[in-house]
Amino acid sequence: MAEVTDQQVEEPRGSVYRVAGALTITRAATTQREIDAMPDPLTIDLSEIERMDTVGAWLVYRTVRDRGAKVIGASRDEVSLLKQVGEFDVPTQVVPDEPHDFTAVLRELGEWIAETGATLVGLLGFLGATLIGFGNVIRRPKRFRVNAVVQRFDVVGVRALGIIGLMSFLIGIVIAQQGAVQLAQFGAEVYTINLIGRITVRELGVLMTAIMVAGRSGSAFAAQIGTMKITEEIDAMRTIGVSPIEALVLPRMMAAVLMMPLLAFWAMLTALLGGGIFVWLDLTIPPLTYIQRLQEVIPMTDLWIALIKAPVFGFIIALSGCFQGMLVQGNSEEVGSxxxxxxxxxxxxxxxxxxxxxVFFSSIGWV
Incomplete structure (x- = not known):
């Protein structure tokens, strides 16, 4: 309990604030109000204090600093605590904000371009290392890890069938609904089938599959390899003579390349199924008519275009995920980044x- 005394004494001169008991955080607010009510010059008597924590020491130190108060009766431990609190009383330097002028904008733009260029160069270098790894495996087939590739088939392909099928099914319904609403203004609801068939097979089926694989498998590749970098497993592999490219990157890349066409084809089928159910229930177009119409409006070139793009997209997704995983340094926060x-x-x-x-397929007449 802190006791306040306004008694005027000869020595020390002025008002004296005597602290008895504990000066801790629980008494900080009350003690501060009592000290503020004392007139200057002020002397703080700590001779009867039993315990003082850092909050109490900061309160006493701040009173000495701001009002020039004197402290008497402090023990050696209390003096040491007051000195430690004072060592951390460093004035904060206010850094003026940099003016957002045209020069600053150009500097930020230049930094972004430089960072993008460095990333592109690093990605090309990683692509070269991957191609060298492919060449080594082709020359020495015994180094090819079949079990690792089959395991990635399961992770990248089989376990992704559910989410990709559901997403594509719903997208097919959305395309059919939106197309029917717009075409109904012209009395051309039947052309909704054309819209579903062409946009699903040629573009959205493979594109949405690639986006889902990037979010699902690409992120997993980066996180797995990044975690292995932090735990120094990749360094250990190099030490015992195992190439991380051949052991980690190639199985993931081959799984993504080989499974992407199958996943894209599965996405096309489920999207066409969703659109067919909608036109059957909403536009009363029989399923047989829907299938016949799809055969008429979808050229084989659309299917070939999708199946050509799919493995390329899978290669890019695996390349980017493994590349970013190899760049992980330091801590787990870097893995997330x-x-x-x-x-x-x-x-x-x-x-x-x-x-x-x-642009390429349009230029060669595949439209």
Whole structure:
């Protein structure tokens, strides 16, 4: 309990604040109000104090600093605590905000371009290392890890059938519903089948599959390899003469390349199924008519385009995920950062390549 005395004494001069008992955080607010009510010059008497924590020491130190108060009766431990509190009383330097002028914008833009260029160069270098690994496996087939590839088939392909099928089924329904609403204005609801067939087989089936695989498998590749980097398993593999590219990257890449066409075809079928159910129930178009119409409006070139793009997208997704995983350094926070970067990077590259494919196939007459 802190006791306040306004008694005027000869020595020390002025008002004296005597503390008896404990000066801790539980008494900080009350003690601060009592000290503020004392007139200057002020002397704080700690001769009867029993315990003082850092909050109480900071309160006493701040009173000495701001009001020039004197402290008497302090023991050696209390003096040491007051000194320690004072050592951390460093004035905060206010850093002025940099003006957001045109020069700052150019500097930030230049840094972003430099970082993008460095990432592109690193990705190309990793692609070269991967191709060398493929060459080594081709020259020495015994180094090919069949079990690892089959395991990745299960992770990338089989376990993804459910979510990709559900997503594509719902997308087919959405395309059919939106197309029917717009075409109904012109009395051309029957052309909803054309819309479902062409956009699903040629573009959305493989594109949405690639996005799902990037978010599901690409992120897993980056997280798995990144965790192995942190635990130094990859360094251990190099020490015993095992190539991380051949042991970790190639199985994941081959699984993504081989499973993407199958997943894309599965996505097309489920999307067409969803659209067919909608036009049957809403537009009263029989399923047999729907199937016959799809055969008429979907050229084989659309299917070939999708099946050509799918393995390329799978290769890019696996390449980006493994590359970002290999860049992990330091701690687990870096794993999360690189995993996010892998997903964003792979989706960006997939969309860019899809645009390139669209221009290429249009230029050769596959429209």
């Amino acid at each position: 690189r995993t996010t970067t892998a997903v964003v990077q792979s989706i960006f590259l997939v969309i860019v390549l899809d645009a390139v494919f669209a």
